[in-house]
Amino acid sequence: xxxxxxxPEDDLDGAQPIPPWLKWAPRLALALxxxxxxxxxxxxxxxxxxxEDPSACMNCHIMRDQYAAWQKGPHAAVAxxxxxxxxxxxxxxxxxxxxxxxxxxxxxxxxxxxxxxQIHDFNRRIAEANCRxxxxxxxxxxxGFAAHGEAGACLRCHADVGH
Amino acid sequence: xxAVDRKSSKARRFAVSILVVALLGTALVVALAVDIERxxxxxxxxxxxxxxxxxxxxxxxxxxxxxxxxxQGYLGTVDHERTRFGGSDALxxxxxxxxxxxSVAASKLEADPRLIRMWAGYGFAIDHRxxxxxxxxxxxxxxxxxQQKPQPGACLQCHASIVSANRALGGDDxxxxxxxxxxAAMSFAEARTHVDHAIGCIDCHDPETLRxxxxxxxxxxxxxxxxxxxxxxxxxxxxMASRGEMRSFVCAQCHSEYHFEAAGPDGSASRLVHxxxxxxxxxxxxxxxxxxxxxxWVHAATGAPMLKAQHPEFELWSEGIHxxxxxxxxxxxxxxxxxxxxxxxDHHVRSPLLDTGRACQVCHPIDAAEIVxxxxxxxxxxxxxxxxxxxxxxxxxxxxxxxxxxxGGETERVxxxxxxxxxxxxxxxxxxxxxxxxxxxxxxxxxxxVVALDEIIAGTRVLGSAPGASTSTRITTSNAPQ
Numbered sequence: 245x246x247x248x249x250x251x252p253e254d255d256l257d258g259a260q261p262i263p264p265w266l267k268w269a270p271r272l273a274l275a276l277x278x279x280x281x282x283x284x285x286x287x288x289x290x291x292x293x294x295x296e297d298p299s300a301c302m303n304c305h306i307m308r309d310q311y312a313a314w315q316k317g318p319h320a321a322v323a324x325x326x327x328x329x330x331x332x333x334x335x336x337x338x339x340x341x342x343x344x345x346x347x348x349x350x351x352x353x354x355x356x357x358x359x360x361x362q363i364h365d366f367n368r369r370i371a372e373a374n375c376r377x378x379x380x381x382x383x384x385x386x387x388g389f390a391a392h393g394e395a396g397a398c399l400r401c402h403a404d405v406g407h
Numbered sequence: 408x409x410a411v412d413r414k415s416s417k418a419r420r421f422a423v424s425i426l427v428v429a430l431l432g433t434a435l436v437v438a439l440a441v442d443i444e445r446x447x448x449x450x451x452x453x454x455x456x457x458x459x460x461x462x463x464x465x466x467x468x469x470x471x472x473x474x475x476x477x478x479q480g481y482l483g484t485v486d487h488e489r490t491r492f493g494g495s496d497a498l499x500x501x502x503x504x505x506x507x508x509x510s511v512a513a514s515k516l517e518a519d520p521r522l523i524r525m526w527a528g529y530g531f532a533i534d535h536r537x538x539x540x541x542x543x544x545x546x547x548x549x550x551x552x553x554q555q556k557p558q559p560g561a562c563l564q565c566h567a568s569i570v571s572a573n574r575a576l577g578g579d580d581x582x583x584x585x586x587x588x589x590x591a592a593m594s595f596a597e598a599r600t601h602v603d604h605a606i607g608c609i610d611c612h613d614p615e616t617l618r619x620x621x622x623x624x625x626x627x628x629x630x631x632x633x634x635x636x637x638x639x640x641x642x643x644x645x646x647m648a649s650r651g652e653m654r655s656f657v658c659a660q661c662h663s664e665y666h667f668e669a670a671g672p673d674g675s676a677s678r679l680v681h682x683x684x685x686x687x688x689x690x691x692x693x694x695x696x697x698x699x700x701x702x703x704w705v706h707a708a709t710g711a712p713m714l715k716a717q718h719p720e721f722e723l724w725s726e727g728i729h730x731x732x733x734x735x736x737x738x739x740x741x742x743x744x745x746x747x748x749x750x751x752x753d754h755h756v757r758s759p760l761l762d763t764g765r766a767c768q769v770c771h772p773i774d775a776a777e778i779v780x781x782x783x784x785x786x787x788x789x790x791x792x793x794x795x796x797x798x799x800x801x802x803x804x805x806x807x808x809x810x811x812x813x814x815g816g817e818t819e820r821v822x823x824x825x826x827x828x829x830x831x832x833x834x835x836x837x838x839x840x841x842x843x844x845x846x847x848x849x850x851x852x853x854x855x856x857v858v859a860l861d862e863i864i865a866g867t868r869v870l871g872s873a874p875g876a877s878t879s880t881r882i883t884t885s886n887a888p889q
Contacts, residue, residue: 261415266422273429280433284440305450305748353442359745360769403772 293345298325304352306361313407328374328406329367340370371406372398449748464614465571467607474608476751480744481608483755484540487512490760492786492844495537506550512537521797522839524804525832528707530556531715538842541756545605549595560598561591561679565661567602570609570622576601584624591667592677611657619653620645626660629681636684654735659721662736664692664837666701666714687722689837689855693830702829709807710817711825716836723841727848734770742766782846789838789845792856796835799863803828810870820869827866834859 285291292300298314301307314320319328330340344367351357363371375398376383383398399405456473463469471478487497487510495512502509515535516522526532534552548566563569564587577586590598613620621627621644634642644656663681670678682695693714696702702712724730729739737752742765744753759766760782763775771778807824814821838845838852845852 262419262422266419266426270422270425270429273426273433277429277433277436280436280440284436284443287440288443305447306745352446353439355747359764360772362768362772 293341296324296326301325304348306352310407313404317405317407319406323374323378323406328371331370332373332377368399375399375402446748452749460614464609465568465604465607467604470608470612470614476746476749477608477754480751480754482542484757485542486755486757487539488757488761489537490758491783492790493538493758493842495539497539508546508550512539512543512547519797521801524708524801525797525836526713526715527804529704529713529715530558541606543605545602549599554595558595559591559667559677560593560595561667561677562595563590563598563602564623564625564679566605567599568604568607568610569602572598572601573622573624583622584628587624588670588678591679592670606661619650619657621648621653621656621660623660625665625679625681626656626663629663629665629683630656633681633683633687636686651733651735654737655721655724655730658736658740662718662720662842664717664719664722666696666703668701687725688851689716689719689722689834690858692719692722693833696833697830706804706825706828708804709811709825709828710821711807711828711832713829714833714836716833716840719837719841720843720847723837723843723845723851724847726851729847739766742769785846785849786844789849789852789856792853793835793838793845796831796856796859796863797839799860800828800831800835803831803863803866806867806870820871823869824866827862827869831859831862831866834862 289300289303292303298311302311311325314325326337326341329344330337379398386398457475458473460470460473467478467481471481487495489495497510498513500506500508500511513536515537516532522535523532526535530553533555536547536551539547544565545567548562563572569587569590570583572590573583573586574581575586576589577583590601608614610622611619621630627644630644631642634640644653648656665679665681668678668680682692685691685695696714701714703715704713705711706713720736724736739759740756741752741754742759742762743750744765753762753765760779763778767778768775803824807821807828810824811817811821834855837855841847841852
């Protein structure tokens with residue numbers, strides 16, 4: 245290690261050269277963070293959330309009941325969890341996963357969530373849009389009968405159709 | 408300060424920030440990994456005993472060492488919480504040597520003085536209070552004002568943790584029914600020396616397997632008679648009931664109608680019996696009492712041979728829509744609770760209206776305020792009907808007292824009217840003493856009150872006065888129906 249050229253003046257106004265440990269310690273800490281992050285990502289089955297297999301939603305046992313009910317329900321043959329609960333299109337699809345992934349992990353980790361679980365407007369709108377994506381013809385007919393302002397509520401009557 | 412210096416101190420701050428942030432981040436990520444692994448292992452198990460169950464099994468704290476989560480909930484029964492129509496805030500009282508309680512529940516007699524007239528001559532006219540948590544059951548029974556009249560040891564079958572006392576007094580083979588009979592024959596004070604705890608784990612759980620079990624001999628016998636009458640002989644609740652049924656029966660063994668049957672040569676009241684031979688409905692039980700010629704006491708104002716209904720939650724629930732749908736007491740009063748990754752039964756037994764999320768919304772996915780409003784509407788209507796019937800009963804009591812004076816004794820019409828009073832009073836009491844204000848079976852509660860009114864009309868007619876002719880004061884304790 246060479247001495248800093250500005251040596252004596254540093255002492256006068258309090259500015260020190262960066263000590264060697266401040267050069268390697270942050271790098272080591274960053275490496276630790278990345279390592280721990282990768283380990284936790286692997287432990288949590290992080291990669292499974294990027295794929296489409298519904299069993300990923302079961303990583304967290306809180307979804308057991310929904311998963312079991314979905315398997316026995318009419319939609320099991322035609323739609324997965326993501327089919328109804330993520331937005332349509334590449335960006336919307338992964339954006340939904342990111343938003344819900346963070347929110348749900350945060351809630352479950354901190355234990356700050358209400359039971360029984362209730363769907364929020366953000367996710368209700370996504371699910372509703374997906375009902376209409378597949379059942380467009382039927383939805384159009386039903387909307388034709390609905391009074392003004394009442395459209396957009398497949399789930400009001402069919403709340404348990406998915407699970 | 409030179410430009411070089413500024414650059415150097417900036418770089419230092421940057422390096423320190425990176426270090427701190429990276430270390431904190433690592434700590435958080437590791438904590439997350441630990442949490443994930445912990446919840447995952449919790450999720451794999453449905454029941455965990457942290458310690459071997461050994462020692463004094465009458466003491467819930469001993470069970471608490473093995474099952475701390477359930478025990479923690481159980482301890483919650485010391486809470487005073489009220490709903491609109493039930494329960495009570497803790498009313499502070501100055502402890503005395505005779506009664507060391509530092510708090511009591513609100514007096515029902517002060518809230519509705521008609522009860523004093525209804526039960527005139529009986530212990531309940533001296534002291535009767537709102538319900539509060541299980542934790543208080545033994546003290547509240549030990550120190551109630553009703554103790555001014557001699558109380559039998561049989562009370563303790565349900566006001567204490569009784570399993571060990573029944574066994575200890577049951578002879579060599581620890582026959583619980585024999586022990587219960589022996590306790591019932593004692594005075595309350597003597598029997599009290601055989602018990603130490605309010606209801607505990609052992610009253611509902613088998614310590615070996617943790618399975619639910621019924622421990623009250625009177626309930627085992629009563630249910631066997633009920634099932635026999637339904638064409639199912641030799642019924643044994645502990646071996647033949649399903650787990651779902653047991654989730655109601657363990658509560659029903661105490662939350663049900665009973666009477667103390669005279670036993671022994673001196674005719675002392677000593678056997679605890681549920682009147683279920685003819686069915687669980689209020690009028691079916693009434694028919695049982697009539698057939699036996701049983702009475703709890705003689706009415707002080709009219710001389711009528713009276714009956715007292717006592718917390719018939721099991722009977723009323725049995726007639727309701729929840730029972731019909733297979734929903735057990737425990738489903739609503741001790742709903743499932745998530746603790747970390749584990750799901751347990753909440754052992755803080757209480758009104759579902761205090762925990763609508765877990766108790767109601769699991770099946771009724773509607774707004775919590777709407778759920779409470781619906782329940783309270785049912786309760787307000789029941790109370791309003793009960794008020795009407797109670798006012799008419801007060802009139803009948805006045806009319807009988809007046810007719811007795813006019814006739815100068817027990818004439819035929821007085822005896823017939825007393826019978827109407829006895830029957831109407833029991834039926835109104837059935838609804839009033841039931842701890843859901845009609846919610847457990849709203850239409851059945853209404854039907855029972857209509858039968859009560861029918862009795863009152865019959866009694867009034869036989870006395871020769873029209874219903875409503877009396878001028879006694881009307882008291883209304885509830886809001887008008889919604």
